[in-house]
Amino acid sequence: MFYWSLAVEYMKNYVKTKLTYRMDFWIEVLSDLLFQAVNLIFILIVFRHTPTLGGWTEAEVVFVYGYFMVPSGIFSALFNIWNFSERYIVKGEMDRVLTRPAYNLYQVLLENLDPPSLFGSFVGLIIMILSWGDLGLAFHLTDVLMLIAFTIGSVMIYAGIFTSLTAISFYSDAPTGILPLMYNISTYGRYPVNIYSKIIRFFLTWLLPFAFTGVIPASYFLGRNESGLSDLAPYTPLMGVIVMGLGLLIWNHGVKRYRGAGS
């Protein structure tokens, strides 16, 4: 309850600051969407030259991309601490956070919310619904529940991986460049994984489980079971809990090592 009221207060503040610069808000939304649109345009352009991509039709690939946008949008809205190292470690703002009674990571995330990214999730959802119709898939009420469960799982996978990588700055304050690197790897999850070589596929499924943020949950709805993809789908939430748990463990261990910057 205390944590909920904190979130509400932070949201109120966010809305107030954004109302001062209304145009900026919409420009941000628009340029975010444009960024996503380029990937979609890529898919649409190449399918003018080929009927299938690794055995997947255009509507299926678009559907996978639609799913990919949903958790990735929610994640970007909640997790916007790409400059954590400079702002909280080098400048020592973590001091302020740690003296307060709420959980430190929760505070850090709330201070940096980026709600415009949710529009990406919204567009992703529309894309899914449209290609759902195109593919003539049957619709069950359980699909909605599964979608919610998968989405939460996928968001937790992102959050777990990026939390643990952000926590590296507790151990070393030199810029490592690993965050943008990992961000680029995460984009591999938005295409059917069977187009990649075996090693990469194994990597994306079990080591850096980005396949669980795109193609695996999507294949559950598409009913595609190549190399057991849709069999893996129900494990998405479990995977999310494991990865997130590891991320929090590394984070909490890192916070204990934090020393103020002293300036």
Next chain:
Amino acid sequence: MNSAYLDLIRIRFLMMLAYRVNYYSGIVIYTINIGAYYFLWEAIYGDQKLLAGFTLAQMTTYVAVSWMARAFYFNNLDREIANEIRDGSVAVQFIRPYNYLFVKLMQGFGEGLFRLLLFMGPGLALVCLIFPVKLPSDPGTWVIYLFMLLFSFLINTQINMLVGLFAFFVENNEGMLRMKRVLVDLFSGVIVPITFFPGWLAVTMKWLPFQAITFIPSSVFTGRVTGAEVWRVFGIQVIWFVALIIPIAWVWRQARTRLFVQGG
């Protein structure tokens, strides 16, 4: 006077060199991106030999060299110019005895030189080791490609300047800068070669400068354009370079009369 401009190149180069560690991860990131597109194209080709005039081998080379060329010609001059206009430091630049836009060009060139030697060069070598990239065997192609690369840089920088200078006319052009970045990547052919575009869009692109940034030089590098045709496409680059000077000069003249500093 000229030595002042040369010094600007040197200073920016050394400044970039001080932060070179940031670019090591850049090489890996570009390689990851090239990998993603390499696997995609492999799946897209499947059993097909030729798509929109490209073989798979040519496409692999195209993707690799286009991304690595982007590693060279990319710069943030648009943002630098916009920031200097917004915080008012451009006013100080006005009273100095040099041309502000030339200064920016030289700084961009210093950065480009750094990117060529420590980013594009090693990056291309790494990519050639990992993916089946086929480099041209004719030394003449390499020479002409280097010249075309220079014009890629110049044209991309001109577009950056033009968009950056718009900060004189609007209070916040941050969104514009971001959109420009995405559109240049798409229209220049880094993401998809222009021959893949649907007819009307491909025709439109022929009349816009973006193709001169990536598509034209990469086409020469992959050997899809040969012989006398090379000189024709090189001519397109030169013409765009000259043509783009006009709007920049015009905006620059207009802009100077209406500097509006926010805060500062």
